[in-house]
Amino acid sequence: MAKEIPNLMAEARAGTGKGAARQARREGKVPGIVYGDGKDPMPIAFEFNDLLTKLRAGRFMSTLWNLKVDGETDVRVICRGVQKDIVKDLPSHIDFMRLRRTSKVNLFIPVEFVGHENCPGLRKGGTLVTVRPEIELIVTAGDIPESITVDLSGLEVGDGIHVHDVTLPEGSKPTIDRNFAIANIAAPSALKSEEDEAGDSDATEDAAAPAEGDEADENTEE
Template sequence: MVQTVRIEAAARANAGKGAARATRREGFVPGVIYGAKKDAALIQLDPRVIMKEMHKGSWQSHLYEVVVEGGETETVLMRDIQFHPVTDRPIHIDFQRLSAGARLKIRVPVVFLNEDTCPGIKQGGTLNVVRRAIEVMAAPASVPEHFEIDLAEAEIGATLRWSAVKDQAGTKATINRDFVVATIAAPVVEEIVAPQAAAPAKGKGKGKK
């Protein structure tokens, strides 16, 4: 099931751009926790915590327990991160609270099994990934860490669809059809065209009369 990550934060008193800039000058990243019909909570985090999650990948499919210093622990999803356009450092982060019994919309990454033994790939085909993550509706406690599709019997020309996912874990795809996740594409054959011999120039080789 989905990984739950515990991170620590501190409350911040003031909203607005000026207050956010002051938070950044102090070396923290301003953020907000919203949703579940509660007032928004203003927080600040150590940027190293955020970058650590970015380097892990798949942060959009993780649940987080944000422990606010002097306050309560919030179960949330990391919904949006804003980065500085020059330094690429995080400058703001949004978390969404999860209410009890609610189903959430979340993107779950796809993992392909037995790619090294896939008959289509061994014959020269290429795995063409259409969707590296699938958006689903799911209960927070049952979101899988990833979806798996087995390529052990996939031949050239095979189409792997949502129905090929080994265990959908009770989730429901937001696309209401059996959509394509990946294909095994045929190898590209390049046609080599031999250069044509140049036609002899008119009058060449004729002697004077």
């Protein structure tokens, strides 16, 4: 299933240049520009609070947006730069690039774990430790996956899941070449405690037991 592309609301901005940008800021808006795809740049503006909320939510620059501007055809865009006020650290200008459906783009795709009921490690009390709740993939703009499915069926305590163990959506690939970890099945706390206690007990017995040479010396003295 293709991932739903979130909407990003903007309005057309009259004029370009520093003067027009300053006017937009005086009106409580953040000026921006959309470029690319062989078309003329389009000056736009965003409501300050709405844009700030989205920026602070995270992943803004790695999210594919459906840009909606009154009087214009919706277009898919990705953020390519956010300028900030050096004193207030708030957005003062934002740049977007148009994308075609066939364009390749880097996006973070969430990981979905299934097969919990068929995982022996979890049934024995193990814990699923998620190393990467999202994986950055190179995907096609027109076919963004909703999630990456990881099947836990058959995994035992101590087993790990790496990216090469997972079937990725067709046409996508990780931005990292190495076989990185996604998750693992950790031992239950009780088992860890028992192993630690057993290790401590063995160490105590080893320390208390006389060495063979010591026993030989004692017998000789007798």
